[in-house]
Amino acid sequence: MERIWLTVFALTAVVLQTTLVPVVAVGGIAPDLVFLLVIFLALQRQSTLGIWAAFILGLLQDIGGGGLIGLQAMLLLTLAYLAVYLRKKFFQENYLSQILIIVLFTFLHQFLTFFWMNTLLDTGFAFNRWLLMALGMSIYHCLVGPLLFRGLGYFIHSQELPRHPNREPGLRPRFYRLGRTGSR
Amino acid sequence: MPEFLWKWRREIIFTLLMLLSLGMLVSEREPGLITQTLRQGVSFIVVPFQKISMQLVKSSQRFFLQTVSAKKMRAQNAELKRKVEKLSLRNTLLLEQVRENEILREELGYKKRTLYTFLPAEIIARDPASWLSRAVLDRGSSDDVRPGRGVITPYGVVGRILEVNMYSATVMLLLDTESSVAGVVERSHIHGTVKGTGQKLLHMMYVSSEDDVKKGDTVVTSALSTLFPPGIPIGDVIQVAPSENDLMLDIQIKPRVDFKSLDRFLILMKED
Numbered sequence: 001m002e003r004i005w006l007t008v009f010a011l012t013a014v015v016l017q018t019t020l021v022p023v024v025a026v027g028g029i030a031p032d033l034v035f036l037l038v039i040f041l042a043l044q045r046q047s048t049l050g051i052w053a054a055f056i057l058g059l060l061q062d063i064g065g066g067g068l069i070g071l072q073a074m075l076l077l078t079l080a081y082l083a084v085y086l087r088k089k090f091f092q093e094n095y096l097s098q099i100l101i102i103v104l105f106t107f108l109h110q111f112l113t114f115f116w117m118n119t120l121l122d123t124g125f126a127f128n129r130w131l132l133m134a135l136g137m138s139i140y141h142c143l144v145g146p147l148l149f150r151g152l153g154y155f156i157h158s159q160e161l162p163r164h165p166n167r168e169p170g171l172r173p174r175f176y177r178l179g180r181t182g183s184r
Numbered sequence: 185m186p187e188f189l190w191k192w193r194r195e196i197i198f199t200l201l202m203l204l205s206l207g208m209l210v211s212e213r214e215p216g217l218i219t220q221t222l223r224q225g226v227s228f229i230v231v232p233f234q235k236i237s238m239q240l241v242k243s244s245q246r247f248f249l250q251t252v253s254a255k256k257m258r259a260q261n262a263e264l265k266r267k268v269e270k271l272s273l274r275n276t277l278l279l280e281q282v283r284e285n286e287i288l289r290e291e292l293g294y295k296k297r298t299l300y301t302f303l304p305a306e307i308i309a310r311d312p313a314s315w316l317s318r319a320v321l322d323r324g325s326s327d328d329v330r331p332g333r334g335v336i337t338p339y340g341v342v343g344r345i346l347e348v349n350m351y352s353a354t355v356m357l358l359l360d361t362e363s364s365v366a367g368v369v370e371r372s373h374i375h376g377t378v379k380g381t382g383q384k385l386l387h388m389m390y391v392s393s394e395d396d397v398k399k400g401d402t403v404v405t406s407a408l409s410t411l412f413p414p415g416i417p418i419g420d421v422i423q424v425a426p427s428e429n430d431l432m433l434d435i436q437i438k439p440r441v442d443f444k445s446l447d448r449f450l451i452l453m454k455e456d
Contacts, residue, residue, distance in 0.1 A: 011233060018309035018320070019237040023245070028444070047194050055201045063226040064234065065311040066318040066347070066354035069219055070209030074202060081198045129383075 006041075006053065009152070013037045014060040029136030031144045032109070034061045038076045039105055040149050042083035044156070054080030075112050079105055095146055102145040103138045110134035227349040234308045235322060242447075300413055302450040303327060305335075308352065317357040317380065317443070323451060324351040332411065334452040340417035340440035341365060341405060342449055353451075358386060358418070359443055367418050368406035372396040375406055378418050378437060386419055388435035393426050395433065403437055412452065 013033045021030045034057050042050035058073030083105065114130040189196065211219055250257065309320040323329045325348045335342040335355050343357040356363050359380045367378040367388060376391040391397060401421040405412040423436035 011230070014230065015233045015237045018311075019234055020241050022310035023241055025444075048197055051194065051198050051201065055205065058205070059222075060226060060230065063223050064230045064320075065309055066320045067311045068209060068212050069223065070205040070207070070212065074205035074209060077198065077201055077205060081194075084194065 005155075006049075009037060010053070010057050010060060014057065014064045017061060018065045027136070029133060029140065031140040032106075032137065033144075033148070034058075034072070035076065035079070035106070035109055036102070036141060036145050036148050037152075038080050039083055039102065039145075040152055042080040043087050043101070044153070047084040050080045050084050051077065071113075071116060075109060075116070078112060079109055082108070098146050098149060099142050102141045106138045106141050107134045110137060223347065224349050227352050231308065231320075231322075231349070231352045234320070238306070238308045298413070298454055301453045303329065303453050305353075305449045305451050307446055307449070317360040317363075317382065318346070319355050319357060319446060321345075321353045321355055321449060321451070322351070324349050324353050326350055328453065329353050329451055334411040335449050336412070336416055336452065337441055337446070337449055339442075340419070341412060342441055342443075342446065344411055345451065355449070357443055357446075358439060358441070359383070365412065365418065366406040366409040367403045368414075369397050369421070370402045370404050371398075372401070375408065376403075376435070378403060384438075384443075385422070386437040386439055388421075388437055389432070391433045391435060393430055393433050397421060397424050397433060397435060399424055 017033045021033065024030060038050070038054045038057055041053045044050075045053075054076040055073050058071075058076040059069065061067070061072045061076075062069045083101075086101070110130055110133050114127075114133075208219060208222075303323060305321040305323040307319050308322045311318040321329075321335075329345060329348050331345050331348055333345040335344060341358055343355050343360070343363060345353050346356040347354040357380070358365065358378070359382065361380050361382040363380040365378050366375070368375050372395070374391055374395045374397055376388045379387050379389055381387050388397075388403060399421055403418045403421065405414055405416040405418060407414040417440045419437040419439040421435055422438045423434075425434045426432075427434045
């Protein structure tokens with residue numbers, strides 16, 4: 001059941017990202033729903049599932065948007081692996097922590113895109129362009145990210161999908177019980 | 185051994201998938217059978233959803249515009265009707281001149297020009313990484329669209345078809361860093377190559393510092409172009425400066441087409 005829902009989420013994110021999001025972009029800067037979904041899955045679900053999801057979502061995004069096959073897959077894989085690693089180290093369950101992680105990963109995502117585009121395609125993009133993109137997207141993601149995380153969390157919780165096995169028993173589930181009273 | 189694999193499964197999966205992604209990315213320079221099949225397969229699943237989603241987005245936009253500015257749109261509609269009438273008359277006269285021109289060219293022994301027909305197309309998806317400047321159209325090989333076809337709007341050149349699937353095609357926009365088109369300055373007939381910069385402006389190359397190019401000049405497609413018929417607007421010159429070695433001119437062009445609000449296109453189809 002979980003795989004069916006994840007496929008629906010993935011397809012929805014890719015379709016919205018390639019159709020709706022470019023329309024609501026301000027100055028070429030728009031939220032990246034696929035990126036947010038990957039980060040959510042890497043932080044919330046089993047680590048291998050997060051890594052597989054990053055690869056498949058990246059490929060779907062590359063092909064769905066007519067981009068270079070493999071670019072987003074590689075970038076999202078890197079981010080998912082780091083997110084899986086970091087969640088055990090210092091990730092806490094509150095909005096501030098979510099926002100910090102979203103901003104950190106947005107900057108990293110943009111930097112990696114900038115680096116690969118300049119290395120592979122020799123595009124010669126300026127550093128200030130990267131900074132502007134990263135800043136703009138961070139603001140967007142800070143607004144959209146926690147809402148999306150919360151919505152997905154509530155949905156997954158309501159479907160009673162299995163959580164990743166590394167979670168210590170007795171701990172409040174990350175993100176998706178935020179806002180519920182007496183959840184601890 | 186299995187225990188080792190199980191312990192390091194995350195790292196192993198990550199490494200294998202990274203290598204696979206890197207391989208696909210490198211092979212994109214010369215797409216092979218595997219990447220083509222992958223693209224075809226995924227497009228077959230994703231494109232129908234993208235078409236539905238894009239229709240919903242466009243309908244919402246239209247509804248919003250209609251409610252917000254109904255009065256303004258009525259006036260605009262009347263104005264456009266008047267324009268259409270005028271342009272239809274002008275079009276009839278121009279078609280007559282085209283026929284006359286073809287007859288004269290034939291009598292003078294000039295090579296016959298390639299004739300084009302236009303296939304209307306609509307955008308169904310944009311590349312999320314905006315730096316790439318690519319878009320997906322709702323026409324594919326089932327409509328006889330092939331890679332290399334030129335794509336325009338009534339305002340000017342948009343780009344060229346890069347890849348074709350059964351029901352969709354990827355267009356490389358003129359802004360893409362890998363995009364280039366043969367252009368000519370309309371006023372002085374100076375030829376050059378117009379290249380994308382990956383940003384909002386275009387760059388005209390291979391123009392000598394002694395050539396006559398001024399700010400405000402219009403650049404159109406040249407007769408040297410194999411993708412576009414001559415005379416289609418590309419953009420307007422907004423800056424002319426000598427290059428570092430003073431041998432060439434560094435020309436910045438503002439494209440005629442607004443790439444942010446691309447909606448409908450015309451794919452150039454060569455007549456046999």
